Amino acid sequence: MKNIFATRWGIIVVGAVIGVLAATLQKLGNPGNMGVCVACFIRDISGSLGLHRAAVVQYLRPEIFGFVIGSFAASLIFKEFRPRAGSAPVVRFILGFCAMVGALVFLGCPWRALLRLAGGDGNALFGILGLIVGVGVGTLFFKTGYNLGRSRPANLTAGLSVHVLVIGLLLLGFLFPPIAGADKNDILLYSVNGPGSMYAPLAISLAVGLAIGFIAQRSRFCTMGAFRDFILFRHTHLLLGVLALLVAAFITNQLLGQFHPGFQSQPVAHTMSFWNFAGMGLAGLAFALAGGCPGRQLFLAGEGDGDAALFAIGMAAGAAFSHNFGLASSPQGVGPHGIAAVLIGFLVCMAIGFGMRKNEG
Amino acid sequence: MEKTIDARGLSCPQPVLMTLEEIKTLGTGTLVIVVDTETAKENVSRAAASQGWGIKQVTSESDGYRITITK
Numbered sequence: 001m002k003n004i005f006a007t008r009w010g011i012i013v014v015g016a017v018i019g020v021l022a023a024t025l026q027k028l029g030n031p032g033n034m035g036v037c038v039a040c041f042i043r044d045i046s047g048s049l050g051l052h053r054a055a056v057v058q059y060l061r062p063e064i065f066g067f068v069i070g071s072f073a074a075s076l077i078f079k080e081f082r083p084r085a086g087s088a089p090v091v092r093f094i095l096g097f098c099a100m101v102g103a104l105v106f107l108g109c110p111w112r113a114l115l116r117l118a119g120g121d122g123n124a125l126f127g128i129l130g131l132i133v134g135v136g137v138g139t140l141f142f143k144t145g146y147n148l149g150r151s152r153p154a155n156l157t158a159g160l161s162v163h164v165l166v167i168g169l170l171l172l173g174f175l176f177p178p179i180a181g182a183d184k185n186d187i188l189l190y191s192v193n194g195p196g197s198m199y200a201p202l203a204i205s206l207a208v209g210l211a212i213g214f215i216a217q218r219s220r221f222c223t224m225g226a227f228r229d230f231i232l233f234r235h236t237h238l239l240l241g242v243l244a245l246l247v248a249a250f251i252t253n254q255l256l257g258q259f260h261p262g263f264q265s266q267p268v269a270h271t272m273s274f275w276n277f278a279g280m281g282l283a284g285l286a287f288a289l290a291g292g293c294p295g296r297q298l299f300l301a302g303e304g305d306g307d308a309a310l311f312a313i314g315m316a317a318g319a320a321f322s323h324n325f326g327l328a329s330s331p332q333g334v335g336p337h338g339i340a341a342v343l344i345g346f347l348v349c350m351a352i353g354f355g356m357r358k359n360e361g
Numbered sequence: 362m363e364k365t366i367d368a369r370g371l372s373c374p375q376p377v378l379m380t381l382e383e384i385k386t387l388g389t390g391t392l393v394i395v396v397d398t399e400t401a402k403e404n405v406s407r408a409a410a411s412q413g414w415g416i417k418q419v420t421s422e423s424d425g426y427r428i429t430i431t432k
Contacts, residue, residue, distance in 0.1 A: 078399075082398065148372065228374060233411075
């Protein structure tokens with residue numbers, strides 16, 4: 001059976017649907033220009049679990065769980081669920097960690113970079129430029145033999161581990177929902193102020209997450225792959241999906257009165273252009289070396305890729321360190337140790353890029 | 362016998378990279394690429410077509426797909 005989502009129009013429609021849904025989530029309560037942000041939302045989940053104590057970014061974002069479960073459902077229906085693991089797992093964890101450090105210096109993943117631009121935030125241009133440069137550097141490694149090695153088929157228990165984790169966390173969210181005005185409900189922490197206190201109704205967030213997870217698994221939507229494939233092969237397939245997301249979110253923002261062009265006072269953003277560029281540059285390099293943007297890693301995890309799941313867990317750990325150690329930016333600018341973290345992150349990614357070579361067998 | 366590339370277990374963009382490298386080396390002929398995911402199958406087929414190679418045959422195997430391309 002032909003996969004209509006994998007056609008040229010398929011990827012364009014998927015990108016457009018994601019753009020409309022993300023912008024609509026902002027109208028329904030999600031933070032500004034943050035309808036969907038894989039980095040921010042994993043960071044909020046880390047916060048809700050108490051892995052970091054940044055009081056303004058703590059919420060158990062259901063969209064993330066929806067991404068994994070929606071992709072899982074699609075992979076089951078279309079017989080693509082394939083438990084696999086073993087392609088340099090620790091390296092992937094570290095790449096996830098570095099990607100999150102970079103993303104939180106910029107304040108957003110590639111998805112949010114597009115949504116920020118679609119909402120009129122000019123600072124996002126520097127982030128997107130950084131993303132392209134970071135991915136471009138990653139392609140140089142690919143051209144010179146960079147390779148994380150092969151994954152191998154894994155058993156069902158390994159393939160379903162992340163699903164159990166995700167469903168468990170979702171159940172915790174149902175058991176201990178936010179209470180108005182309270183900063184926690186038993187074991188889960190919740191923001192009373194700031195972006196963590198802004199969210200669309202749980203059922204809608206989860207439904208949108210499931211829908212995006214489903215169509216993104218079918219279409220292989222990937223914001224990093226879009227730029228990588230263009231730089232490496234001049235292939236525009238995935239890029240069309242990304243552009244469709246940008247245009248659709250822009251139009252939806254216009255219709256909903258959410259387009260506010262400018263650089264100053266943009267929601268959950270700072271104006272330090274170079275560090276917006278460098279932060280997303282680091283994230284872009286890490287995504288390229290790991291073979292997928294953070295959304296794509298979640299969709300891959302849903303279809304049984306244990307290495308991608310570990311990348312996402314690395315992101316959660318990276319978020320905790322970022323906020324505990326003052327690496328993450330705030331609307332005032334980079335954190336006290338954000339610059340050092342970006343530099344170290346680049347060194348780590350370069351070491352991985354140079355160090356991981358063909359290792360057959 | 363035609364050249365076979367085993368791209369099983371490799372993540373994006375390795376299967377496409379290997380296919381395009383081999384296409385460049387061969388120029389014309391027949392090439393077989395073995396992959397283990399539907400995504401890799403689609404990507405390799407799309408990349409081959411973009412270079413003017415035809416998809417001669419795609420067979421499903423227990424652990425993936427065997428794609429035969431020719432030019």
